[in-house]
Amino acid sequence: MKGNSSRRKFLAAGLALPAAGIGAVTRPQTLGLAPAAAPAGGGLRYKVLGKTGLKVTTVAFGSMITSDQSVVDKAIELGINYIDTARGYQNGNCERMVGAAIKGKRQNLVISTKSGSETKQEALAQLDESLKTLGTDYVDVWFIHGKSKGSQLTDERMEANEIAKKAGKVRFNGVSVHAGHEEIIPAIVQKGHLEVILSSYNFTLDDKIDPLLAQAKKAGLGIVAMKVMAGGVRRAKPGDKMSTLMKREGAPLAMLKWVLRNPNVDTTIPSITDMDQLDDDLKAMTQPFGAPDGKLLAAHLGDIRPFYCSMCGSCEGSCSKGLPVSDIIRYVSYADGYGQFGLGRENFMQLDAGLRSVRCGDCAGCTVECPNGVRVAERVALAQEWFA
Ligand code: SF4
Ligand code: SF4
Structure with a gap:
């Protein structure tokens, strides 16, 4: 997805996509969230994840870099009902942590994990390992991890996902997409039997991605947005030399709100590592994206432009030393x-x-x-x- 000026114009105006047609379901906030407060006005928001019929909170839990189980515990306590992980995250420790957090609560949660393996045998072995580590008999969504070309959706891997589904080890199958949206999203739709797309989607991407998501949504696929923070979520901390990028106050919340206003997005899985981020996630479910958010993101885009690669693919193969x-x-x-x-x-x-x-x-x-x-x-x- 190449960068484009129309997206930037939209950000400056704070207008473009219609407001998301999401159903609000008020849920009592029985527990406080320290140090952050429950979202103003209370309540979580839910959408149905395409043809899976799964009802998920519009902001879910991305656990790729979470190391503190208490953050997952708190998210579940507050009602976030969808947690995403992958076999490869943190060398399996991520699934282990999620498994500990969901113990005794599994039946109320939607859990997804992933395997990028292309062989049937290896993919199914990884799934068995995921189930064992998570402490569950099934996952709700099993993603074919990190594909960008239609040719990567091999018959062998498709067969692995179908076998797993027939065995009751996965309820629904999907594909996670970091790059190559223009090729792979139509290919996923064309397969006919895949049910969920986990796609990178954020305010920096070319708006060519919008009709692709609309096409997938129309075909009944559930749409989960990832990489919504455009390269980082961390707030600068004094004396931390590497924390130089994501320091614009309010940007993480604005980025989340921007993603949620697309009616074709069912939910998002921002990486959550601390209570501040969790608080932003809860707020994003209830606060609309407005003109001030658009202005903030336009400025933020200027900040991150020299550093953030949107994986648009334009430069593929152009390094004289062959570097990816x-x-x-x-x-x-x-x-x-x-x-x-x-x-x-x-x-x-x-x-x-x-x-x-x-x-x-x-x-x-x-x-x-x-x-x-x-x-x-x-x-x-x-x-x-x-x-x-
Ligand atoms: S570095 Fe390459 S892949 Fe990344 S945004 Fe630039 S052209 Fe696209
Ligand atoms: S090795 Fe580094 S400097 Fe040389 S072409 Fe590749 S990216 Fe550029």
Whole structure:
């Protein structure tokens, strides 16, 4: 998805998409949330996740970088009823933490996990491992993890998902999409039997993604938005040198509200690591996106433009040393945007040794041109300095 001016114009105006047609269901707030308060006016909001029929809170829990189980506990206590995880997150520790948090409450929750494996045998083995680690007999949604091309939806992997469904180990199948929306979303729709799309979606992306989500929604798929924070959620902390990006006050809440105003989005899974973020999530369910939010995000876009890679794919294959630059910039964002240095390094170290040994400083000039203004060589060099 390439960056575009129409999205930016919209942000400045604070107008464009119609207000989301979501049903409000008031739920008593029986417990306080320290240090944050329950959302003004109270109540959670729910939508039905496409043809699955699952009724989920419009903001769910993304657990990829959560290390504190008490945050998951509190979210469940407050009524957030959908938790997303993946086999690969935190080397399996994420599923372990989620499993501990949902113990005794499983039947009231929607749980999704993922496997990116392309072979039937490995995918099904990973699912069994997920179920064991989560302490449940089934997951509600099992995603084929991180695909961007129709050709990656192989017959073998489709068969694995169908076998799992017939065995009652998964209720519904889906695909998670980080990039390549224009190719893979129509391919998912065309498959006919997939039920949920987990797609990156945030205010920086090209508005070409909107009709794709509308197409999927019309076909009955449930739409879950991820990467809604455009590269980071962390607030700056005094003395923290890596916390330089996401410091515009109010931006995380505005970003969430922006996503929720799209009527084709059923729910979102922002990464939640602390009570402040949880408080933003609760507020986002009840507060409308307004013109001040649009102005705030327009300014925020200026802040993050040099650093945030939207994985639009325009620069694919253009690094003269063969580096997957958008992936590497994402790893840097894990560190300085999300405060997850270990996650960034862990991903970087999975690159081939030859790619890990490349140094941008050895290039006479960078061959990668980013139409969205990302300072590619600077960000990639940072990864080499921090992780290699
Ligand atoms: S760095 Fe590459 S993938 Fe990322 S936004 Fe720029 S052109 Fe797109
Ligand atoms: S400076 Fe870095 S990103 Fe740019 S071409 Fe060289 S190795 Fe690739």
